[in-house]
Amino acid sequence: MRYLVLIKQVPLSSNVAIDEKTGTIKRESGEAKMNPYDLYALETALRLRETYEGVVSVLTMGPPQAGSVVRESFMMGADEGFLLTDRAFAGSDVLATSYALSQAIKHIGNIDLVICGKQTTDGDTAQVGAECSEFLNIPCISNVQRIIDVTETAITAECDTGTTVETVRVHLPALMSVEKDIWQPRLPSFKLMCATAQRPVKTLNLKDLADTDERHYGLKGSPTQVVRMFPPEEKSDYEIWNEENLGERLYQYLVSEKFLQESV
Amino acid sequence: MSTIIVHNEFIQDTESAAKLCPFGAIKTTAEGVLIDSSCRMCLLCVKKGPKGAFELLQDDEPQKKINKSEYDGILVSVECHQGHIHPVSIELIGKARELASISNQKVFACAAGATITSLIPELLAYGVDTVCVYDDPEFTYFRVEPHTAALEDAIGYLTPSVVLVGGTPIGRTLAPRTAARLRTGLTADCTSLDIQPNTDLDQIRPAFGGNIMAHIRTMNHRPQFATVRYKIFDMAQKVDHPSGTIIYRSLDKRALESRIEVLDVQPKGVGTYIEEAEVIVAVGKGIQNDTNLGLFNELADLLGGQVACSRPLVENGWVESRRQIGLSGRTVRPKLIITCGISGSVQFAAGMRGSQKIIAINIDEHAPIMKIAHVGIVADVFEIVPRLIEQIRQHKPLGDIA
Numbered sequence: 001m002r003y004l005v006l007i008k009q010v011p012l013s014s015n016v017a018i019d020e021k022t023g024t025i026k027r028e029s030g031e032a033k034m035n036p037y038d039l040y041a042l043e044t045a046l047r048l049r050e051t052y053e054g055v056v057s058v059l060t061m062g063p064p065q066a067g068s069v070v071r072e073s074f075m076m077g078a079d080e081g082f083l084l085t086d087r088a089f090a091g092s093d094v095l096a097t098s099y100a101l102s103q104a105i106k107h108i109g110n111i112d113l114v115i116c117g118k119q120t121t122d123g124d125t126a127q128v129g130a131e132c133s134e135f136l137n138i139p140c141i142s143n144v145q146r147i148i149d150v151t152e153t154a155i156t157a158e159c160d161t162g163t164t165v166e167t168v169r170v171h172l173p174a175l176m177s178v179e180k181d182i183w184q185p186r187l188p189s190f191k192l193m194c195a196t197a198q199r200p201v202k203t204l205n206l207k208d209l210a211d212t213d214e215r216h217y218g219l220k221g222s223p224t225q226v227v228r229m230f231p232p233e234e235k236s237d238y239e240i241w242n243e244e245n246l247g248e249r250l251y252q253y254l255v256s257e258k259f260l261q262e263s264v
Numbered sequence: 265m266s267t268i269i270v271h272n273e274f275i276q277d278t279e280s281a282a283k284l285c286p287f288g289a290i291k292t293t294a295e296g297v298l299i300d301s302s303c304r305m306c307l308l309c310v311k312k313g314p315k316g317a318f319e320l321l322q323d324d325e326p327q328k329k330i331n332k333s334e335y336d337g338i339l340v341s342v343e344c345h346q347g348h349i350h351p352v353s354i355e356l357i358g359k360a361r362e363l364a365s366i367s368n369q370k371v372f373a374c375a376a377g378a379t380i381t382s383l384i385p386e387l388l389a390y391g392v393d394t395v396c397v398y399d400d401p402e403f404t405y406f407r408v409e410p411h412t413a414a415l416e417d418a419i420g421y422l423t424p425s426v427v428l429v430g431g432t433p434i435g436r437t438l439a440p441r442t443a444a445r446l447r448t449g450l451t452a453d454c455t456s457l458d459i460q461p462n463t464d465l466d467q468i469r470p471a472f473g474g475n476i477m478a479h480i481r482t483m484n485h486r487p488q489f490a491t492v493r494y495k496i497f498d499m500a501q502k503v504d505h506p507s508g509t510i511i512y513r514s515l516d517k518r519a520l521e522s523r524i525e526v527l528d529v530q531p532k533g534v535g536t537y538i539e540e541a542e543v544i545v546a547v548g549k550g551i552q553n554d555t556n557l558g559l560f561n562e563l564a565d566l567l568g569g570q571v572a573c574s575r576p577l578v579e580n581g582w583v584e585s586r587r588q589i590g591l592s593g594r595t596v597r598p599k600l601i602i603t604c605g606i607s608g609s610v611q612f613a614a615g616m617r618g619s620q621k622i623i624a625i626n627i628d629e630h631a632p633i634m635k636i637a638h639v640g641i642v643a644d645v646f647e648i649v650p651r652l653i654e655q656i657r658q659h660k661p662l663g664d665i666a
Contacts, residue, residue, distance in 0.1 A: 011472075062302070063289065063300055063302035064300060085301045087267070087300070087301045089301060090289075091305035091306075094443075095443070095450070099444075123471065124470070124471060124472075125453070126436055127439070130436070130440035131440045131444035138523075139409060161406070161433050162434075163345070164529050164532055165531075167529075168526050169527055170525075218305070219305040223447075223448050224450070224481070224482050225482075227466075227479045228478075229476050230477050232475070232476070239639055239640070241640070241641045241643075242629065242641075245651075246641055246651075247648050247651025248655060251655035251656060253623075254567075254600075257600075257621065260567070260656060260659075
């Protein structure tokens, strides 16, 4: 069984602000870390390897320094890691990112199960996994909260649909995104850090992909464009109520704020 | 493709040139300044950098412009799950009508499910002009391949300019899968939508955990996909004379095939951890004694939430310690917290001030909780809460299904 985990390097803190005069993003620091949701995806792959054997690979797309998250995954136990990097990918939106990742997955080849985290902490879109699965033409299941069984040809898992919990069997190859807390991620190990210090992070560039047409990647391959970034409105709705009949007023308030629905 | 080239002869201070880039893509090397693959093409270096230093090299071959007039209408993908229409779909129909009246378009809906015929008139009642219905046992449960095929078919048939999908666990799989198939743009979790006369959708969404808002457009691709979470927009109002048409469509067997089998479906147990609750009713010393707890449990149930408490109640043994909020208890960030008879010590506030909406009921106007509450209600909880419960019961709400 070959597992591939998609990981991403994200800013250490999402505590960013916009400078209203210049429109630039002010970050507290330039430091970065592995997207915390990806730790659960990686842990899932490592657990499955422990139970059902196999090889765990990781793939990240980003600038050259994003290779450090691949190295971190080695310290947790990943066997092999790829960094997809090229200036042609600059400015990629969900579509262009998913397309580039799917091209890299095809290049790596022979993957049985692609595992993603729920979302990233910088983009928060939670859409890249499902778009990848479309480009790979494989089924995808989302919100996986428990793995029940894995065989050579299928995986059985529990998915949280919001209102119900569904037990599904999906035939391989497939892609799944896992919930936070599916398993508690292990900490990077010093022993593995030493043991994998010489292991290469395999770099993939545009020229390695089957589709080398630059128009399908980066800003050019991105249908969505950011027109403007701006700080969220400050809430100024602090109020004190001290008149009569506040029970009714509170009810109306909860309805208007959509915590309650009025019968239609 | 467009790229930025660096003219080092115009750069005197390489350090400050490197600082221009919010993404750290500008590197200073022995050969001078260069841009690496961290570049997001935000063009700030071109705009703010030393004159002539960063040049945007435009495409030699301009992108082919699409003909926007070939795409007309706003399509809402309606979620039919477990024999119900998810209310987010009705909210999206309301927003679609609002947008359609600005851009002079029609409102379409697409619904795929098993034996859903009886649900369809309701969609027309909310003012949908045309609804495409896919009724087949294969749609009993959400499986990505057949549901994507249905939405793709509806888009092919109706050629809308905009597709709105609820940001539910199902919608957040269906929308990206279909958008990728059509090689078009998708903006997730929009919190505000507007439309230009040329049908370009103005999409606003939070990024970086809500610290920044981004305004996004899909200017040269159609249809434009957007997902919106439940309870962002208002429910659609019913129209007096529904006049829409229903079109039953079917897909061939191959399009309905799936490599996913649903083996079992169980209702989801109500979360028992206060950290997971979207709504919390928190009680403190002001509730006087533990026999009064029932009232607050009832309110929490009616709001689909959980009861939590401040430290003294745990110390008295009235409430289990796992329900305690504060520095020595749990930290919560629900969408709504109603504090009842809690003064709001620093230690308590530390465990809940990240809540999206704080309503504090306390007899003392000067209690510290009133300073952090969005709504501070100066009253006796035993006057307000029973009255509120009575109101909720009278109006028979549909209840929260999300």
